Amino acid sequence: MFRVITLQxxxxxxxxxxxxxxxxxVRIEEGLGKILAEDVKARVDFPPFDRAAMDGYAVRAEDTxxxxxxxxxxxxxLGLVKAGEIPHLTVHEGACVRxxxxxxxxxxxxAVVPVEFTRGVKSVEIYRSVAVGENVxxxxxxxxxxxxxxxxxxxxxxxxxxxxxxxxxxxxxxFLPPKVGxxxxxxxxxxxxxxxxxGKVFDVNGPMLCCAxxxxxxxxxxxxxxxxxxxILKRKIEEGLRTCDALIVTGGxxxxxxxxxxxxxxxxxxxxxxxxxxxxxFAMVSxxxxxxxxxxxxxxxxxxxxxxxPNLLRMSGRKMEQRxxxxxxxxxxxxxxxxxxxxxxxxxxxxxxxxVEPLRMGSDAITLLRLADGYLDIPLEVERIRAGERVVVKxxxx
Amino acid sequence: MFRVITLQxxxxxxxxxxxxxxxxxVRIEEGLGKILAEDVKARVDFPPFDRAAMDGYAVRAEDTxxxxxxxxxxxxxLGLVKAGEIPHLTVHEGACVRxxxxxxxxxxxxAVVPVEFTRGVKSVEIYRSVAVGENVxxxxxxxxxxxxxxxxxxxxxxxxxxxxxxxxxxxxxxFLPPKVGxxxxxxxxxxxxxxxxxGKVFDVNGPMLCCAxxxxxxxxxxxxxxxxxxxILKRKIEEGLRTCDALIVTGGxxxxxxxxxxxxxxxxxxxxxxxxxxxxxFAMVSxxxxxxxxxxxxxxxxxxxxxxxPNLLRMSGRKMEQRxxxxxxxxxxxxxxxxxxxxxxxxxxxxxxxxVEPLRMGSDAITLLRLADGYLDIPLEVERIRAGERVVVKxxxx
Numbered sequence: 001m002f003r004v005i006t007l008q009x010x011x012x013x014x015x016x017x018x019x020x021x022x023x024x025x026v027r028i029e030e031g032l033g034k035i036l037a038e039d040v041k042a043r044v045d046f047p048p049f050d051r052a053a054m055d056g057y058a059v060r061a062e063d064t065x066x067x068x069x070x071x072x073x074x075x076x077x078l079g080l081v082k083a084g085e086i087p088h089l090t091v092h093e094g095a096c097v098r099x100x101x102x103x104x105x106x107x108x109x110x111a112v113v114p115v116e117f118t119r120g121v122k123s124v125e126i127y128r129s130v131a132v133g134e135n136v137x138x139x140x141x142x143x144x145x146x147x148x149x150x151x152x153x154x155x156x157x158x159x160x161x162x163x164x165x166x167x168x169x170x171x172x173x174x175f176l177p178p179k180v181g182x183x184x185x186x187x188x189x190x191x192x193x194x195x196x197x198x199g200k201v202f203d204v205n206g207p208m209l210c211c212a213x214x215x216x217x218x219x220x221x222x223x224x225x226x227x228x229x230x231x232i233l234k235r236k237i238e239e240g241l242r243t244c245d246a247l248i249v250t251g252g253x254x255x256x257x258x259x260x261x262x263x264x265x266x267x268x269x270x271x272x273x274x275x276x277x278x279x280x281x282f283a284m285v286s287x288x289x290x291x292x293x294x295x296x297x298x299x300x301x302x303x304x305x306x307x308x309x310p311n312l313l314r315m316s317g318r319k320m321e322q323r324x325x326x327x328x329x330x331x332x333x334x335x336x337x338x339x340x341x342x343x344x345x346x347x348x349x350x351x352x353x354x355x356v357e358p359l360r361m362g363s364d365a366i367t368l369l370r371l372a373d374g375y376l377d378i379p380l381e382v383e384r385i386r387a388g389e390r391v392v393v394k395x396x397x398x
Numbered sequence: 399m400f401r402v403i404t405l406q407x408x409x410x411x412x413x414x415x416x417x418x419x420x421x422x423x424v425r426i427e428e429g430l431g432k433i434l435a436e437d438v439k440a441r442v443d444f445p446p447f448d449r450a451a452m453d454g455y456a457v458r459a460e461d462t463x464x465x466x467x468x469x470x471x472x473x474x475x476l477g478l479v480k481a482g483e484i485p486h487l488t489v490h491e492g493a494c495v496r497x498x499x500x501x502x503x504x505x506x507x508x509a510v511v512p513v514e515f516t517r518g519v520k521s522v523e524i525y526r527s528v529a530v531g532e533n534v535x536x537x538x539x540x541x542x543x544x545x546x547x548x549x550x551x552x553x554x555x556x557x558x559x560x561x562x563x564x565x566x567x568x569x570x571x572x573f574l575p576p577k578v579g580x581x582x583x584x585x586x587x588x589x590x591x592x593x594x595x596x597g598k599v600f601d602v603n604g605p606m607l608c609c610a611x612x613x614x615x616x617x618x619x620x621x622x623x624x625x626x627x628x629x630i631l632k633r634k635i636e637e638g639l640r641t642c643d644a645l646i647v648t649g650g651x652x653x654x655x656x657x658x659x660x661x662x663x664x665x666x667x668x669x670x671x672x673x674x675x676x677x678x679x680f681a682m683v684s685x686x687x688x689x690x691x692x693x694x695x696x697x698x699x700x701x702x703x704x705x706x707x708p709n710l711l712r713m714s715g716r717k718m719e720q721r722x723x724x725x726x727x728x729x730x731x732x733x734x735x736x737x738x739x740x741x742x743x744x745x746x747x748x749x750x751x752x753x754v755e756p757l758r759m760g761s762d763a764i765t766l767l768r769l770a771d772g773y774l775d776i777p778l779e780v781e782r783i784r785a786g787e788r789v790v791v792k793x794x795x796x
Binding site: 028029032042044046047048049082083084085086102103104142143150159160161163165166168170187188189192196197198199203204205206209211214215297301365366367368369370397 | 485541584596613693763
């Protein structure tokens with residue numbers, strides 16, 4: 001029917017054809033959870049001026065050197081500087097200014113005596129000496145204009161957004177995760193809102209793949225169930241690609257997408273040496289990628305994870321992170337030589353040890369996903385794994 | 399100034415006052431990433447009818463028992479059933495029906511002979527015997543109406559949404575994460591879009607806490623920078639609570655929220671035995687929670703994480719999951735007795751071993767968040783940790 005290639009070759013082909021991630025300048029809040037496409041530097045000093053670290057009196061430190069608990073020195077209070085105000089007072093010898101935490105230091109002052117070491121209002125008794133700079137946060141002491149705040153390729157977190165705001169950074173360039181359209185095909189499909197008449201099944205791929213795309217931080221747009229008619233399907237694909245960066249089309253159980261995609265949409269590859277997932281297809285249409293996945297939902301689920309997801313993450317500036325566990329297989333397992341096989345499994349504790357129990361009921365058993373903890377990824381050349389062997393389980397949960 | 403309580407007591411008070419999570423029925427796609435508030439059961443059998451597992455011929459198995467590679471039996475082809483169609487044909491003795499994968503089994507048939515073991519079109523030669531049920535997926539064999547698909551308190555994933563769609567489940571009851579309003583106060587604050595005049599600093603808490611709320615899967619709504627005027631602040635809080643489930647108000651560095659919140663908004667507690675975070679406040683207003691956090695962004699960051707976040711997660715049906723590592727402290731550290739202290743740290747490899755390096759520059763150093771990997775949470779009664787001791791670091795990354 002078609003010449004199959006390996007999943008690894010297929011991944012290489014997709015990477016070669018779908019190359020350049022989208023980058024966009026966004027407000028820092030919009031960048032949350034996205035990957036930075038640039039190093040980001042502070043646009044202002046932080047703090048942007050010398051400011052009081054405590055409530056108290058702004059003084060010339062040298063005026064306080066003789067003060068201690070026993071013997072106060074007395075300074076004349078010239079007034080008050082509140083946070084957010086510009087001080088118009090100058091602290092000369094023998095004077096002080098009442099100051100709030102965060103307020104700019106008035107001219108002439110170089111230290112703050114905390115209010116709890118003072119007494120009086122107009123003539124202020126100072127019961128503690130302070131050194132130059134004490135209780136003052138100097139301009140730029142926490143971060144200087146031009147200092148790097150976050151590096152390229154890091155994920156933007158709320159904590160970093162705090163540091164960016166302090167540095168006056170309004171916008172950042174981030175990798176923009178692709179917007180992915182999902183199109184289901186298959187005469188037997190009924191939308192979940194529809195009525196299940198005899199011979200029909202609910203469309204699983206539409207909602208499942210939309211959500212799978214969103215789980216990766218991309219936007220998923222369901223484009224509906226298209227009829228099994230090549231011309232209409234072609235039009236739907238072209239329409240979808242007008243607003244989306246990529247498309248996933250799933251074939252009905254009746255016909256592969258390959259049977260439906262008109263020959264005017266030439267495929268880069270069609271046919272994978274995987275089980276399930278053989279009738280998988282990839283095409284570039286109007287310079288955008290179209291993934292044709294099997295209509296069988298469990299097959300579509302595996303191929304989404306193994307072929308589509310790594311590429312969506314790459315185009316978002318990320319790497320695929322697959323959590324795995326190693327545990328012993330509970331039964332013998334055979335696998336078809338020449339096909340890379342995916343087998344759902346459940347993990348079970350047995351005598352204190354974790355056991356891997358295959359859930360193998362035919363590839364149409366999408367409902368198995370409710371029971372599965374992960375899956376085995378059995379290489380092409382492996383024909384048999386014996387009970388008791390340690391295997392790697394790719395976990396479904398993040 | 400105020401009677402302080404411990405963070406643990408404060409958490410207890412919030413849990414006592416803010417009790418009942420919101421639950422909402424949503425479409426399964428909208429439930430993605432949320433926590434189920436009910437066990438969910440299949441609404442239909444899956445598959446909903448006996449269907450062909452392969453392309454081939456629907457037969458009476460008993461008619462094929464004598465067939466093998468050497469000697470075909472011949473059956474009369476009555477027609478074709480496509481996937482999604484209702485079969486109007488009946489398979490009687492000596493007959494067969496061409497059938498597509500996923501199509502309903504016609505009356506009288508009980509097995510499918512794969513097309514590759516047949517030859518001919520009208521009179522079909524069958525080169526393989528099949529057992530009753532072979533290559534047929536029986537109605538309800540994968541999942542029966544009423545079978546539990548997902549349990550209460552599980553997070554809804556794309557994989558589960560696939561299983562739910564197969565089971566005809568359109569909507570599910572989920573915990574609805576709170577919608578949280580964020581209000582900044584402080585005369586010294588300028589919005590990030592504004593101009594930084596002398597004496598002013600950019601508002602960090604607004605964007606940072608909005609994003610921190612979103613990182614937990616909740617909705618964050620920035621309500622702006624309110625002036626330090628109790629009556630206006632009170633009005634802003636009441637307005638915010640009309641559309642939000644909870645509010646976070648941060649005080650300017652000049653005044654704690656406690657100084658600003660009018661006495662008509664009585665606080666449940668005001669003052670925590672933490673460092674930073676002492677001027678933290680909690681009030682119930684119109685039956686909804688208002689968290690008053692310090693204006694200092696780093697203090698607000700810690701108290702958000704330690705007091706607000708666990709409650710937002712609880713109200714979303716989740717538990718706080720704090721990743722930690724244990725490693726050796728690189729220097730001596732002193733801490734104030736009677737206050738639970740949070741200290742940002744950086745992790746460094748030193749001679750192959752992970753070392754914990756405190757980043758202690760005063761609590762106004764929000765910019766430290768760009769350097770920090772996590773923080774220490776030093777208990778009330780600890781006064782000193784010596785260099786070389788193993789400490790637990792709460793990691794910032796998920």
